[in-house]
Amino acid sequence: MEYALATPEGIKGPDVVWMSSEREAKMRDAGDPASLVPEICIEATSSSNAAEETERKRALYRDIGADEVWAVDENGRIRFFGTEELGASRIAPSCPAEGDGQ
Numbered sequence: 001m002e003y004a005l006a007t008p009e010g011i012k013g014p015d016v017v018w019m020s021s022e023r024e025a026k027m028r029d030a031g032d033p034a035s036l037v038p039e040i041c042i043e044a045t046s047s048s049n050a051a052e053e054t055e056r057k058r059a060l061y062r063d064i065g066a067d068e069v070w071a072v073d074e075n076g077r078i079r080f081f082g083t084e085e086l087g088a089s090r091i092a093p094s095c096p097a098e099g100d101g102q
Helices: 021-027 051-063
Strands: 005-007 010-012 016-018 040-044 068-072 078-081
Touching: 005 051, 010 051, 040 051, 051 068
Parallel strands: 040 068
Antiparallel strands: 005 010, 016 040, 068 078
């Protein structure tokens, strides 16, 4: 499900989001585009994505209230970001930082 999020740079839509049931209930009343953001916003990155654009989106999602932003590359590697880069997700600590690449 795609969520349109209101940011200072216009409406953005993370590739994937995760939110608790409590946040989801609050988001129903947050308008469209939402003025409330899911706890985790995930961006898929690839060689065709500009690094600057991915970094800008990451900063935007954090600035509007995402607790974490994850960047998943073409090989299934995940980088986790809170106020800084994290070694693992604080929200989903059992999430591996590297998938099987498929």
